[in-house]
Amino acid sequence: MAEPVITSPHAESKRPFLTEQRRSRITAYTFISPFFILFSIFGLYPIFFTFYLSFFKWDALNPMKFVGFKNYDLVTSDPTFWISFTNTLIMGLMGTVPQVMLALLLAVLLHSGMTKFKKTFRILYFMPNITSIVAVTLVFSTLFGNNGMINWMLNGLGLDSVAFNSGWWGVKIAISTMVMWRWTGYNAILFLSGLQSIPMDLYEAARIDGANRRQQLFSITLPLLKPFIIFVSLQSTIGALQLFTEPYVFLGQAGTGSTRQEGITMVTYLYSEAFRNGFFGTAAATAVMLFLVTILFSILNMLISRGAVGDTGGKKA
Amino acid sequence: MSTLRIFRKKPDDLGFFGKLGFYLFLIIGALISVFPFYWMFVVGTNDKGAVFHVPPLLTVGDQFFHNFKRVLEKADFFQALGNSLFVSSAVTLSVVFFCTLAGYAFAKYEFPLKNGLFIFVIATLIVPQQLGVLPTYVIMAKLHWIDSYKALIVPAMVNAFGIFWMRQYISTAVPTELIEAGRIDGGGHFRIFWKIAVPVITPAMATLGILNFMTVWNDFFWPLVVLKNKEHYTIQLALQQLFTTRDGLDYGMIMSATFTATLPLLIVFLLFSRWVIAGLTSGAIKS
Numbered sequence: 001m002a003e004p005v006i007t008s009p010h011a012e013s014k015r016p017f018l019t020e021q022r023r024s025r026i027t028a029y030t031f032i033s034p035f036f037i038l039f040s041i042f043g044l045y046p047i048f049f050t051f052y053l054s055f056f057k058w059d060a061l062n063p064m065k066f067v068g069f070k071n072y073d074l075v076t077s078d079p080t081f082w083i084s085f086t087n088t089l090i091m092g093l094m095g096t097v098p099q100v101m102l103a104l105l106l107a108v109l110l111h112s113g114m115t116k117f118k119k120t121f122r123i124l125y126f127m128p129n130i131t132s133i134v135a136v137t138l139v140f141s142t143l144f145g146n147n148g149m150i151n152w153m154l155n156g157l158g159l160d161s162v163a164f165n166s167g168w169w170g171v172k173i174a175i176s177t178m179v180m181w182r183w184t185g186y187n188a189i190l191f192l193s194g195l196q197s198i199p200m201d202l203y204e205a206a207r208i209d210g211a212n213r214r215q216q217l218f219s220i221t222l223p224l225l226k227p228f229i230i231f232v233s234l235q236s237t238i239g240a241l242q243l244f245t246e247p248y249v250f251l252g253q254a255g256t257g258s259t260r261q262e263g264i265t266m267v268t269y270l271y272s273e274a275f276r277n278g279f280f281g282t283a284a285a286t287a288v289m290l291f292l293v294t295i296l297f298s299i300l301n302m303l304i305s306r307g308a309v310g311d312t313g314g315k316k317a
Numbered sequence: 318m319s320t321l322r323i324f325r326k327k328p329d330d331l332g333f334f335g336k337l338g339f340y341l342f343l344i345i346g347a348l349i350s351v352f353p354f355y356w357m358f359v360v361g362t363n364d365k366g367a368v369f370h371v372p373p374l375l376t377v378g379d380q381f382f383h384n385f386k387r388v389l390e391k392a393d394f395f396q397a398l399g400n401s402l403f404v405s406s407a408v409t410l411s412v413v414f415f416c417t418l419a420g421y422a423f424a425k426y427e428f429p430l431k432n433g434l435f436i437f438v439i440a441t442l443i444v445p446q447q448l449g450v451l452p453t454y455v456i457m458a459k460l461h462w463i464d465s466y467k468a469l470i471v472p473a474m475v476n477a478f479g480i481f482w483m484r485q486y487i488s489t490a491v492p493t494e495l496i497e498a499g500r501i502d503g504g505g506h507f508r509i510f511w512k513i514a515v516p517v518i519t520p521a522m523a524t525l526g527i528l529n530f531m532t533v534w535n536d537f538f539w540p541l542v543v544l545k546n547k548e549h550y551t552i553q554l555a556l557q558q559l560f561t562t563r564d565g566l567d568y569g570m571i572m573s574a575t576f577t578a579t580l581p582l583l584i585v586f587l588l589f590s591r592w593v594i595a596g597l598t599s600g601a602i603k604s
Contacts, residue, residue: 020500024428024506025426028422028427031422035480038472038475042471046448046456049451049452050448060455109339109343119591124350126586127350127583130593131579131582131583132535132553132579133537134557135357138571142368148368152372244538245538248537249537249557249560267447271538274451275542290448
């Protein structure tokens, strides 16, 4: 396909400079240029500038002052940063792992041939995802209130109330629940579209060979679903590391701010360093560390999901 | 799935109890998905104390307008709704236009570095937004765009996902012969794009539009960073603000606002859900 698709050879001799080929190339570059221009200004340049900025002391007003690695020292010696780091990891694990497993289960159930109302279920399961996180958080803050429905149900089961809006674990449970509610159905639909791409005759062949449902699940469905599982868990991991709105809104009530220790996350820490305290240098260092953590966990996630699903599906074409 | 193994005679038949459990699980899942929407409405239509009612109140009341009146006292609700509508529409129109153009170029033109540039577009999807937030904020300050909608609209005017998604669709849906025929008839490049390609790919453009509209409408972080004046708040900031009131949380008021703000998107989604879900699943696996 090296030949240009859109070329009319007649024009070439008439116009020595602006040939049809050149003209169509120029058109193509013009058509794609908005992305590259905007991304250079608002994507690429800021990324490099963040790395640069992380070595300076700056309040976004006065001149920048080079400080070397001091910002990184400041951040890593701040206990609040480490609290935000552990919070992010704990809530990430609590919100992501059960969510992906539940989504997988839902998708498998929805996929098994005899499900009626499949379309209706798909729409209902997707609905949480269209709501704004702010709305979700407001709703769940009533459900998780001290006298809210969840505590009422716990009491009904003979359990004690949990301080979901102030306890160390309570806050984390509440926030992870919001994340799960919003994303489980979304991921189930991604898995479902993966399941639908698996050819049915594979199952038929397995059935003829006498494989039961369990064997079919573990030796056909899961291995072939592997790319989807990797994609979904990768996306969820990255999303979990960027958790911000839920804790910010959930803990932001009554003007107390959002940096309360039970729920502060790395992005909340970054936000408050930069836009509350005016420490752009340490905020930039936090952004860089968040980026490194994201890369680290993405790699880790790839290794784990590869191992967990097994290598049977990894046949090269 | 262990219960399913009891019914082993025909491998596909779950039997009555299997089916029952199966549907029960799916229905409970669906109820959990939908319940918060209903709860939003219940609290929004009942009086102040409804949230703390024991046992929880589950019936719709008649206090909606009463509650909503207090929303209008606390916040410029409709102004915020209008702001969100304006910003989201502007971004969406621009994203659909530029991504379709770029997707078309990547699908139907040959030019040097094409594959390299396309891989670059895909690679940008991986970079987290937060990494560039501070310098972007500084750029906005230098341009005097802080507290203006330009800060929300301009950086979002075209995106990598849209280009990827339009390219996929265009390369299969638009026949190259048709474009060549248009060229032979002497049509200009943009004219051919507009008259031949666009009519064929409107479903894909619509899907991209809806997905993008929802994303922008629901964004919270970036508006929070760049918008200062309450008059300029988008609906998400306005909602969050209602939650920050000092004098005790008036949940009836908050939920009547939340419900009103959620309703338009919910209706649009239910009308176009088939497209939205199709768009989501076809763009899902890019790696």
